[in-house]
Amino acid sequence: MNEEKLYETAQKCVESRDLSGLKKCLKEMYPADVEMLMEGLNEKELLLVFRLLPKELAAEVFVEMDPEMQESLITRFTDKELSEVMSELYVDDTVDIIEEMPANIVTRLLKSADSETRKQINDILKYPKDSAGSVMTTEFVKLRESMTVLEAFQTIRRVGVDKETIYTCYVTERAKLIGVVTVKDMLLCEETKTIGEIMERNVIYVNTHDDKEETVNLMSKYDFMTMPVTDAEGRLVGIVTFDDAIDVIQEETTEDIEKMAAITPTDKPYLKLGVFQTWKNRIPWLALLMVSATFTGTIISRYEDSLAKVVALTAFIPMLMDSGGNAGSQASVTIIRGLSLEEIRFGDIFRVIWKEFRVSLLCGISLALLGFLKAMFIDRVSVTIGVVIALTLFVTIVCAKLVGCVLPMLAKKLGFDPAVMASPFITTIVDAIGLVVYFNIATLLLDALK
């Protein structure tokens, strides 16, 4: 790839302090690659290299950087440099940056923006963290119904250089969203037609306060490149673009995965998150789950007498608990993912239970059989204990699968996050069920045979 060679040449220029060579390379490079190149530099070099970048590229590279790098640059920028970079940034990117900065930097950033931009920034900052408003950009192309296609193109040419996405244009009347038209539609029809004739009037849009995950799900459902965002009065106030949509998808999925693994979610990449913060995100769950395991311990203590009589039973505790936990999390993780992709809705709960019930019968029977054979021929226990183990496996797996599918759906219905219901909690519940079943079956069968 051409880009790789460029990157290597640029790296050599940095090492040999060949600034004019570096400047030539940088001009040709993509923002994401320039950012990667700058990651290795110290603060002084960073500013030096940044000053070599052409104005527009500089802003694009700036957006790619992590907050620490941005902060270090902003602190060193002259006021003139700062407002130059700011004027090249899209408003939604500026907002993303502001959200990560300490208060003194925020003040400086807001001061360097022109008053119109400052107003837009403040508007976006007001929206709740997970809302469509918080990820939208306020820059988009507005057209009027009465324009001809030719006039529309002139409008796009005039205002388009500042707009993040020009390919989907929105038609407004007294600020209200009344239609949508794509550049493709306009290119493929007569230039004398009016926008009103070719626009789609049935517009799908979201409200500023709608959830950003739902917004992105809608974009993916309808294959939209951009989604219009309106305020409570139906006025078009912004758009969500596809690149931000992809970021939202990745972030939301990472959050789900972290919750399923009992970690408080964060939006920072692993290597950028401090040790102390990582600990803070992990320890509450570890502690909570450890304490909730008391419950399991209590159950075992209650059956200490039976265990003392037949110590062989103890050896199977980990296997029974692990199998139950695994069976439960297979079900819960599948359901949680299905819920977040909107492939499963609460209305499907009986279909889901019925399906998991049949799957659990199949899994339960297979594992019980295998467990029995293993106990008999590998662990060489008595037939009675073999039967105890097989029966316990069967009952535990059926319960585990049912708990695993029902809990996340109930959580969703009650407005909790289903992902938090995943593996760890379900494991604790399933462990308890498994042990109670185990000891009761054991007591019953062993007593009966005495």
Added chain:
Amino acid sequence: MNEEKLYETAQKCVESRDLSGLKKCLKEMYPADVEMLMEGLNEKELLLVFRLLPKELAAEVFVEMDPEMQESLITRFTDKELSEVMSELYVDDTVDIIEEMPANIVTRLLKSADSETRKQINDILKYPKDSAGSVMTTEFVKLRESMTVLEAFQTIRRVGVDKETIYTCYVTERAKLIGVVTVKDMLLCEETKTIGEIMERNVIYVNTHDDKEETVNLMSKYDFMTMPVTDAEGRLVGIVTFDDAIDVIQEETTEDIEKMAAITPTDKPYLKLGVFQTWKNRIPWLALLMVSATFTGTIISRYEDSLAKVVALTAFIPMLMDSGGNAGSQASVTIIRGLSLEEIRFGDIFRVIWKEFRVSLLCGISLALLGFLKAMFIDRVSVTIGVVIALTLFVTIVCAKLVGCVLPMLAKKLGFDPAVMASPFITTIVDAIGLVVYFNIATLLLDALK
């Protein structure tokens, strides 16, 4: 929302068999919503409603359907209807459909395509399942360097109606990819300029055999709407569009999540997958993990004597095992997600280990302290057993975190899928470590105090 009202009206028309009313609604609706409407219909009604759709919309709705619905329609289509739908489909969508159909339907589909399309379909079908080639479309706009912007627009107008994405055009010379230019660039410059003057010559592209996940990561890194795909000779053969990219992201993430939960991944939504198939995807892992738990059982058996002497020790086994497992999967899941988002690379292994080591010390100390207090004041055990539990917790958590971060990175380096290394396997290893540590510390301390 306008769209919701339309949907409800359409539903009422279906119920009251008001076909002409339904036809009017359908014309206005988005493909994804028409598909949702059709989900509840029986096979006969399905065909009836489908025949009401305008030609272009019919094809778009057809693409949204799941394979069973498509198959039932294709079986009922006349040859003329089939070739009408086929002629409206984009080649990449046709390929997606063909991949899901039984052989006899595939033959019929291929026969109904014109020879040019058939050739393109066969070309795409040849690429490996997870390659960029398998998700690309062969329809895109090609320009030449010597064209003026005005001529380029004429080309787009002429060929554009068939092309899935026209906003990014590729410039070729004897089929080789030499540049890229966007419609935005063209709109914002003089119409008399040549494409050669305004195009970007440093093109980022992928090869047909490159992994589709990498392709999508590159698109997300560079914020590309489309990614060009070249063959081994550098000839441009297709493009991957952003809507397919989003699908790939969602599918790959679902696969990762399923693997982490010990399920063989599938690309079918939960409710569409049969009970037997669901069982087949889950049982091998359950069985494997159950058998591997034998190992843990063996460890417990070896210490049966100590357990018989101090039965209180048994009650803490589940808590110790769960805490170790949770601590390990917190680390492994974070690393696996970081690897798949390319935020972590193999080269970072020592930074990762050093970080996890410090986090594990913090987590280990906190949990040991908490575990000690809980054992002393809630479970009311002796100080010796309290110390045994605290020490075991500490050592287990440090080991669990280290195993949890190292295993996925090694798996990645060795070319295995890191996601398969996640929770379940790590749990088994961590369980074993935890128990050995537990019994050894217990034996040491209890003997010393005798």
